[in-house]
Amino acid sequence: MISVRRPALVLCSLTALAALTACGASADQGSNGSGPAAGLRVVSTVAPITSIVSNVVGDRAVVTGVVPEGTNSHTFEPPPQIAAVMEEADVVFVNGLQLEEPTFDLAKENAPEDATIVKIGDEVLPESDYIYDFSFPEEEGKPNPHLWTDPTYAIKYADVVLATMSQRDPDNADYYRGNHEAFVAKATALSDALKIDQATIPAGGKQLLTYHDAYAYFARTYGWQVIGAVQPSNFEDPQPREVARIIDQVKARKVPVIFGSEVFPSKVLEQIASETGARYEDTLRDDDLPGEPGAEDHSWLGLMRYDYVTMITGLGGTADTLTALDVSDVAPDKADYPQ
Numbered sequence: 001m002i003s004v005r006r007p008a009l010v011l012c013s014l015t016a017l018a019a020l021t022a023c024g025a026s027a028d029q030g031s032n033g034s035g036p037a038a039g040l041r042v043v044s045t046v047a048p049i050t051s052i053v054s055n056v057v058g059d060r061a062v063v064t065g066v067v068p069e070g071t072n073s074h075t076f077e078p079p080p081q082i083a084a085v086m087e088e089a090d091v092v093f094v095n096g097l098q099l100e101e102p103t104f105d106l107a108k109e110n111a112p113e114d115a116t117i118v119k120i121g122d123e124v125l126p127e128s129d130y131i132y133d134f135s136f137p138e139e140e141g142k143p144n145p146h147l148w149t150d151p152t153y154a155i156k157y158a159d160v161v162l163a164t165m166s167q168r169d170p171d172n173a174d175y176y177r178g179n180h181e182a183f184v185a186k187a188t189a190l191s192d193a194l195k196i197d198q199a200t201i202p203a204g205g206k207q208l209l210t211y212h213d214a215y216a217y218f219a220r221t222y223g224w225q226v227i228g229a230v231q232p233s234n235f236e237d238p239q240p241r242e243v244a245r246i247i248d249q250v251k252a253r254k255v256p257v258i259f260g261s262e263v264f265p266s267k268v269l270e271q272i273a274s275e276t277g278a279r280y281e282d283t284l285r286d287d288d289l290p291g292e293p294g295a296e297d298h299s300w301l302g303l304m305r306y307d308y309v310t311m312i313t314g315l316g317g318t319a320d321t322l323t324a325l326d327v328s329d330v331a332p333d334k335a336d337y338p339q
């Protein structure tokens with residue numbers, strides 16, 4: 001479960017965040033830490049992680065995402081040309097928690113010896129906090145990997161990015177630290193707005209029935225209840241008997257809205273909606289950012305604001321605080337987001 005090339009990262013990232021410069025203070029490459037001339041090549045996987053990485057590194061490194069937006073990241077097999085991207089990589093960030101094993105394996109096989117490969121989720125989530133559930137059953141050994149839909153973990157992701165980049169590129173450590181601080185402030189504002197707005201949902205209503213099971217950690221942190229996820233662990237549609245069980249559950253709990261995923265359109269949810277009278281909201285997204293690359297809301301902040309507003313308003317609340325947030329990036333996002 002641990003990446004093979006991670007020199008000194010844990011020491012630096014998790015115990016010495018406050019002493020980052022000391023941590024990475026080896027090199028005197030470059031002069032004043034400006035400009036992308038040092039240009040570390042950073043590879044990332046799913047778009048929300050690419051966005052978090054970009055918020056920290058801005059234009060001081062070349063960031064390449066490799067999982068196209070709108071694809072099933074859980075079953076994604078990187079095409080052969082990604083090997084060439086890995087061959088050039090200085091740093092590779094994957095979510096870990098076994099989300100993108102084929103991409104991680106490709107990185108291990110092709111990245112240079114001195115590349116730093118980081119499974120971010122494995123760094124920030126102790127095994128005792130793993131969540132196994134409907135779509136990620138414990139007997140299959142893969143925990144729910146969706147930490148980034150919870151702002152408190154997204155902040156920890158940014159911490160790992162900062163520690164890693166400051167170690168690999170100490171000349172730009174101050175720049176990264178400034179961006180990290182600004183990102184943490186915005187992610188915290190998002191979290192605070194979420195808490196305010198979710199309180200407007202009628203009592204007992206913070207219940208999620210989703211298709212794709214991407215909100216387990218979010219729910220634990222913010223006091224929601226995931227009453228079900230329709231998508232089985234093989235990412236196919238569920239069997240008719242399971243659908244019948246879900247229909248009974250939706251009726252019994254009087255669930256007003258069921259949340260589908262924009263990445264996983266499902267006729268089954270339409271069927272559940274029509275048989276229960278629940279509204280089918282099919283636009284949640286866990287790793288496909290809103291808009292096109294370059295748009296202001298094409299960011300982790302924009303993604304999560306969109307999902308929270310959709311959930312809260314769908315369940316009868318109001319989302320004025322979230323809607324008023326500025327979700328633009330804190331640094332120029334020059335990353336490559338394959339579509």
Ligand SMILES: [Zn+2]
Nearest residue numbers: 146212214286
């Ligand atoms: Zn997912």
